[in-house]
Amino acid sequence: MLAVAVEEARTGYREGGVPVGAALFGPDGRLLGRGRNRRVQDGDPSLHAETDAFRAAGRRAAYHGTTLVTTLSPCWYCAGLVRQFGIPRLVVGEARTFPGQHDWLAEHGVEVTVLDDPTCQLLMTEFIRTRPELWQEDIGGEPRGGR
Amino acid sequence: MLAVAVEEARTGYREGGVPVGAALFGPDGRLLGRGRNRRVQDGDPSLHAETDAFRAAGRRAAYHGTTLVTTLSPCWYCAGLVRQFGIPRLVVGEARTFPGQHDWLAEHGVEVTVLDDPTCQLLMTEFIRTRPELWQEDIGGEPRGGR
Numbered sequence: 611m612l613a614v615a616v617e618e619a620r621t622g623y624r625e626g627g628v629p630v631g632a633a634l635f636g637p638d639g640r641l642l643g644r645g646r647n648r649r650v651q652d653g654d655p656s657l658h659a660e661t662d663a664f665r666a667a668g669r670r671a672a673y674h675g676t677t678l679v680t681t682l683s684p685c686w687y688c689a690g691l692v693r694q695f696g697i698p699r700l701v702v703g704e705a706r707t708f709p710g711q712h713d714w715l716a717e718h719g720v721e722v723t724v725l726d727d728p729t730c731q732l733l734m735t736e737f738i739r740t741r742p743e744l745w746q747e748d749i750g751g752e753p754r755g756g757r
Numbered sequence: 758m759l760a761v762a763v764e765e766a767r768t769g770y771r772e773g774g775v776p777v778g779a780a781l782f783g784p785d786g787r788l789l790g791r792g793r794n795r796r797v798q799d800g801d802p803s804l805h806a807e808t809d810a811f812r813a814a815g816r817r818a819a820y821h822g823t824t825l826v827t828t829l830s831p832c833w834y835c836a837g838l839v840r841q842f843g844i845p846r847l848v849v850g851e852a853r854t855f856p857g858q859h860d861w862l863a864e865h866g867v868e869v870t871v872l873d874d875p876t877c878q879l880l881m882t883e884f885i886r887t888r889p890e891l892w893q894e895d896i897g898g899e900p901r902g903g904r
Contacts, residue, residue, distance in 0.1 A: 655814075656803070661808075685841045690833040751820070
């Protein structure tokens with residue numbers, strides 16, 4: 611399932627955007643929606659990869675049995691999305707380049723799997739090195755740690 | 758400042774949508790962006806009022822001194838937005854019809870003002886009474902309480 615999210619992240623990178631990708635899968639493993647960060651491409655700061663995949667999945671009465679896959683540990687905004695809509699499973703490509711809120715979600719009942727995917731890490735490491743100001747803009751200007 | 762958010766909520770109600778409105782203001786009180794829930798209008802579940810107003814304000818390097826005004830206490834998704842992007846002030850029209858996460862934000866340093874606005878309450882009370890299934894869909898199918 612990570613492959614779809616990585617493909618989105620790579621596309622975002624080629625487009626000059628923030629290289630984070632995500633995908634939402636149904637209980638049967640069917641792809642419901644996929645997306646990537648679109649801050650640069652659409653000039654839209656509200657579209658992180660996770661929210662873009664969620665949007666692409668369209669309107670749904672509930673999210674029982676779904677899995678959200680993201681190349682990078684989710685920020686507070688995207689973690690809030692997962693919690694509010696009761697998405698029960700989260701797969702994270704990597705959490706080394708950004709200390710996201712996957713632990714907070716695990717504490718609140720989400721089944722979290724953190725991979726240590728080298729492709730996801732390489733994309734983000736290269737991006738942060740070459741576009742530090744864009745990265746800071748995308749996460750609100752400074753780290754937001756704690757709980 | 759609440760008047761702009763209420764106007765958005767009323768427009769959303771007339772459009773057959775979820776009647777929640779929001780607006781983001783700059784340090785000088787200038788309106789940066791305004792918006793409303795667009796689940797019905799755009800078929801887009803990712804656009805709560807707060808995220809729509811945030812989107813309308815466009816790309817910004819930081820949110821120092823800004824104030825987010827919303828007619829209804831924010832859900833986890835929108836509260837996560839406020840926390841991640843460091844929006845320092847939140848004005849809530851009412852928190853009676855939905856027990857949102859404004860207390861969680863206050864605990865994490867956001868200056869929160871909760872009004873008890875009768876217009877905001879009336880809009881939501883009427884909406885929840887007439888469209889309970891749409892309201893449940895908009896908040897993920899069931900209440901998400903706790904911290």
